Amino acid sequence: MPRSKRDKKVYLTKTTKKGLSLKQRIVEDVRNCVEKFDSLYVFKYRDIRNSHLKGVRNEWENSKLHFGKNKVVAVSLGRTEKDEIEDNIHKITRFIKGPCGLLFTNCKREEVVDWFENFSVADFARSGFKVDKTITLSEGPLSQFSHSMEPYLRKLGLPTKLERGIVTLIKDYVVCKEGDALTPEQAKLLELLGHKMATFRFKLRAVWSKPGNFERLSKKDDQDDVDIEDEEMEEGNE
Structure with a gap:
């Protein structure tokens, strides 16, 4: 019987005992979500607020949202074809960088894309925010x-x-x-x-779905995407 791709050890070096326990829970959680749900979306966000995020989690209560520990998540999924836990899932890990999150879901793609394109919440800007008007x-x-x-x-x-x-x-x-x-x-x-100058919103970057389908959803519109595209070009030239 062939060995499952998910049956892989993940080595988390240079980690304290307490930190190691947390990272191991993340690995287990991510892999369980991959097994449970049909699709995995990576999205970036700006001007995130916990109060708004609570409402988002309620709207996607039958799915699973995951934030933080990008490197651990990428390692959990497998950053190369050799290490990946599902076919082609390593392709999505290069989008897991910067302020981003994951959505594991069984919802139809049209429903997911429509929600993300239409979701936004105005909020007060924080220190460091660049304003667009006087x-x-x-x-x-x-x-x-x-x-x-x-x-x-x-x-x-x-x-x-x-x-x-x-x-x-x-x-x-x-x-x-x-x-x-x-x-x-x-x-x-x-x-x-009372001037709300920030907007809390998400933007879909890429999607992976069973059995091994991958697609990039965002265009080259920020520095992270530029870096990703440069990496792809470099790999193609090797």
Whole structure:
């Protein structure tokens, strides 16, 4: 009887006992998911939030979402044809890099692609986020803030004072300019002002499905994809 591709040992070197236990659980979980589900999708994400992610997990409760430990996941699946646990599954591991996640599912491909293309949630930007528009406040009262907020607003950089108990901007103020990488103070001001400038969304990168079908789903639109394409070219020239 031929030996199953999944019956492979994974060597996790340079690992503490506690870390080794965690990595072994990841390997076992990933391999169980490959056996249980028909398809595996790799997706990248931006501006992820735990609160939104909880809702996503609820929507895919009959599937399995996996985040983190990219190298361990890649090793679990097999990064080469020799090491892979299923036919052609090693091809998807080169997309498991950077901010990405995995979806193991039995849903039809059309359903998966449609959901990912249409899912997005607006949220407040964090420090370091590059904004795509300029936000300016005009001189005058900021009635949305209570008088007790005035010292905190000044601490964040707003030129304010109290006039008859009302927080008042004493001159026009540019909160952020298009192209700025937000400072922590700018990010907090935008949140207090109610400006949601970030968008939590996913983008499908590649899919593997039984029995051994692989397809790349995203075009060359970011640095990770450029690196992947360069690797493919280099391998083809060897």
